[in-house]
Amino acid sequence: MNRAERRNFARAMLFVAPWVVGFLFLNLYPFLASVWYSLCDYSALSVPVFLGFQNYADLFRDPVFWKALSNTVLFALFAIPLGTALSIGLAVLLNQPVPGQGLFRTIFFLPSLVPAISLAILWQWMLNGPVGLVNMAVRPFLQAINAVAGTSLQAPDWLNDPNWALWGLVLTGLWGTGHAVVIYLAGLQEIPVELYEAAELDGTTPWQRFVHVTLPMLSPVIFFNVLMGIIGALQTFAVPYILTGGADGPGRSLLFLATYIYQHAFDYWNMGYASALALILFLVIVVLSFLAVKLGEKKVHYGGR
């Protein structure tokens, strides 16, 4: 580098310095330390003692870990497709020329602003077994089914029933889907009207236009949202933690990887084991994101922009 280049570089460094410091201390160091701790017995009060892969060996024999992993993946598997379908559906409705469009958009968006603490406490109340609003809506349907089919279906006690708690959380998540609705609506508004007009002239039905025009044109946006959704869903912590009053639900039905990391790190001060769990979580996120990207390369249509 000559003198001018060096000056140029020094000036640039002055600007990016805060990020460099942040990168070293808030990203690189903690990540490497996580790897090191995961190979150690570390109670946070004493110095880490090297154990080799003992934590990982323990982890694979730990049924609670498998429960946390399967809950985490199951939640992502249910919440993301349902949330995507609902938000695309609402965005398509909003994209029609109807009165009150702006008002409806605001209504759908508002729940996504609600802080996790209020959201969780509100839905604890909504999902209350005997007097919750959700069951009040569910009961008439069940009574009708029972009357017709002679069954005796009961409304579930959502958060106190190991078979239903995860579904309660999915429902809670669906209420907060408005953020995605706004993004999908913006994506829909960028699709050229001519495409629909041409398709309409060809005598297509609205459903055909949705499948062959809307979905392919929207696919880059869907892809981006699903990817962000995966990363977000896999680190779910606050809402289930608060829903269960700071625990993990009946039969650990609301125990997620992030919850289990938290328990080992800050309830049992078992930092080594917690770090091994953290790296597994990181691995799961990397693998699932990679799969999503691979799938995206095949299915996403980038011709539109």
Next chain:
Amino acid sequence: MNRRHPTQEAITFALLLAFGFLFLLPFLWMVSTSLKPLEETMKMPPEWIPSSFQWHNYPDAMRAMGPFWTFAGNSLLLAGLNVVGTVLSSAWVAYGFSRLDWKGRDACFFLLLMTMMIPFPVVMVPLYTLFRDLGWIGTMKPLWVPSFLAGAFNVFLLRQFFLTLPRDLSEAARIDGCSEFRIFWQVILPLAKPALLTVALFQFLATWNDFLGPLIFLARESHFTLALALQALQSTISGTPWHHLMAASTLVVAPVLVLFFFTQRTFIRGIATTGLK
């Protein structure tokens, strides 16, 4: 789409009404419960309008939480510091990544994008021990000092915006003998106001809503945020004073909703652009 189909329009409108109603219902239920006497919260079938409005539920819930105004002050203080720190540092760094040419810039930017893949739960254990060794546990520092070190997502957002501003602006200023700092401060920042406002709003919301950070790093009750104080109340009370819990939840949501109503356009535009780019 230009031709109007009356039946299709009517069905669309009916569906929007139904879903709109479903999305609003939890809010109405929250406020309705917050104004009921305790016995009435458990009444079946429920009354949507309380038989008598129990406005005192609100001060009662605030008292149950402890020093409410201290918690509210902490939440506001942290949100304010995070907004200032994030906006200043992210804009400063984004300038270096967009308006200056230097060797290794693209490699560094790629590194910055990669850090977005590391979720907080993965690094929270070493961050905790790091802050403890710095003597920051027992203070509020872990929750605001890092915001002055430029978050990757906000740098990315602002860089994209800075790139859209014509290069000639900087060249002209440089020929006039402007220092790089003055170009940043007096030329670029004023032009970037809408983008900066978006970053500020998102950051305010993220800090106000944060739960895991305060849960891990705050050790003293006098430092608790509203979110943490409310969770402490919820997990310690015996029985279920739902009227108080709903009143407290409403109080935590209300500032966010008020902020939204004043800045709706920025919000919606910001979300739409971050999702599409």
